[in-house]
Amino acid sequence: MPHSIFIDGEAGTTGLEIRERLERRSDLELILLGDRRRDVEARREALNSADAVVLCLPDDAAREAVAMIDSPAVRVIDASTAFRVDPAWTYGFPEMAPGQRERIATATRVSNPGCYPTGFIGLVRPLVSAGIIPAGWPVTVDAVSGYSGGGKTMIAEFESGEGAPPYRAYGLSLKHKHVPEMTRHTGLERPVLFAPAVGAYRQGMLVEVPLHLAALPASPSVEVVHGALVEAYADARFVEVAALEETEAMSGIDPEGLNSTNRMRLHVFGDRDGEQARLVALLDNLGKGASGAAVQNLNLMLGLDEGAGLA
Numbered sequence: 001m002p003h004s005i006f007i008d009g010e011a012g013t014t015g016l017e018i019r020e021r022l023e024r025r026s027d028l029e030l031i032l033l034g035d036r037r038r039d040v041e042a043r044r045e046a047l048n049s050a051d052a053v054v055l056c057l058p059d060d061a062a063r064e065a066v067a068m069i070d071s072p073a074v075r076v077i078d079a080s081t082a083f084r085v086d087p088a089w090t091y092g093f094p095e096m097a098p099g100q101r102e103r104i105a106t107a108t109r110v111s112n113p114g115c116y117p118t119g120f121i122g123l124v125r126p127l128v129s130a131g132i133i134p135a136g137w138p139v140t141v142d143a144v145s146g147y148s149g150g151g152k153t154m155i156a157e158f159e160s161g162e163g164a165p166p167y168r169a170y171g172l173s174l175k176h177k178h179v180p181e182m183t184r185h186t187g188l189e190r191p192v193l194f195a196p197a198v199g200a201y202r203q204g205m206l207v208e209v210p211l212h213l214a215a216l217p218a219s220p221s222v223e224v225v226h227g228a229l230v231e232a233y234a235d236a237r238f239v240e241v242a243a244l245e246e247t248e249a250m251s252g253i254d255p256e257g258l259n260s261t262n263r264m265r266l267h268v269f270g271d272r273d274g275e276q277a278r279l280v281a282l283l284d285n286l287g288k289g290a291s292g293a294a295v296q297n298l299n300l301m302l303g304l305d306e307g308a309g310l311a
């Protein structure tokens with residue numbers, strides 16, 4: 001019998017992309033509310049009758065939805081920021097650490113990572129674990145996202161034709177909602193300095209961590225940093241590390257390069273005998289950064305092939 005799945009927020013940016021990935025599958029059956037999607041009683045019934053629910057809602061609405069679930073049998077994936085540093089929830093980044101995939105598979109509450117944190121944690125956590133970046137190190141992350149990262153409201157702003165800028169730096173208060181998540185799940189002790197920006201293109205992102213290698217305790221080379229990432233993701237299906245030869249031949253990197261996939265590619269730029277490196281993650285904010293990751297987690301929680309329905 002197919003597993004029944006309810007996407008709360010089915011008509012939003014993230015919800016629609018999840019729906020597209022699920023509705024062509026015969027092993028899953030979607031509970032769709034259509035015009036009744038804002039009807040609290042209809043949602044309550046769907047939230048309690050599905051085998052698994054994926055919440056694609058703003059934070060407050062996600063908290064309310066979780067409070068509406070009485071059935072202990074329902075498995076929950078939340079795409080919002082609400083539970084990403086909540087110890088009662090399992091962080092849904094299967095490639096993040098040994099054993100994480102298994103923890104997700106047996107969890108009833110999984111928080112789907114943010115798009116920027118997926119790139120940042122993907123780049124930095126293995127280096128902290130390997131002792132290359134000390135836990136107390138001050139770390140900076142710069143990033144640019146397509147405007148779909150801001151959901152329906154930002155899409156409307158950029159597609160209205162009413163003068164949205166080609167590029168906008170934001171997060172200028174240094175209190176972006178992703179900072180606690182980035183800090184917690186890398187093992188860093190100081191809040192990460194996060195400098196995000198949004199560009200006038202729909203989808204895809206670059207997340208970059210500049211490193212002064214010579215200032216780090218062991219003055220690691222570009223090859224040592226790259227080697228630690230290669231080792232961390234040796235068995236990963238959706239996270240890859242570009243070969244140094246490939247990276248060295250690149251003169252630019254397109255944030256749209258992995259759009260419509262659930263993949264993330266990590267790069268280590270810099271001279272092999274140099275003192276600096278630029279670590280850059282490329283991903284689709286709506287792929288591995290949101291909807292693709294949610295489907296990957298759903299597959300794991302239902303005991304299915306991790307990559308079912310994913311490119």
Ligand SMILES: NC(=O)C1=CN([C@@H]2O[C@H](COP(=O)(O)OP(=O)(O)OC[C@H]3O[C@@H](n4cnc5c(N)ncnc54)[C@H](OP(=O)(O)O)[C@@H]3O)[C@@H](O)[C@H]2O)C=CC1
Nearest residue numbers: 009011012013014056057058061079080148149151152290
């Ligand atoms: N966009 C992205 O790249 C990413 C988004 N996320 C997270 O996913 C979640 C959804 O974001 P996104 O899809 O971009 O947002 P959108 O604004 O595109 O969609 C939000 C959806 O939530 C529904 N909704 C809003 N308030 C309520 C409510 N009180 N009760 C029921 N439904 C409600 C809306 O319904 P209606 O259709 O009726 O308006 C809409 O379908 C957010 O928490 C966001 O932070 C996570 C990673 C990346």
Ligand SMILES: CC(=O)N[C@@H](CCC(=O)OP(=O)(O)O)C(=O)O
Nearest residue numbers: 080081114115116145149150198
């Ligand atoms: C361009 C843009 O505005 N992006 C969003 C983040 C998108 C995202 O990942 O939101 P989650 O918190 O749900 O993960 C922002 O910076 O708030």
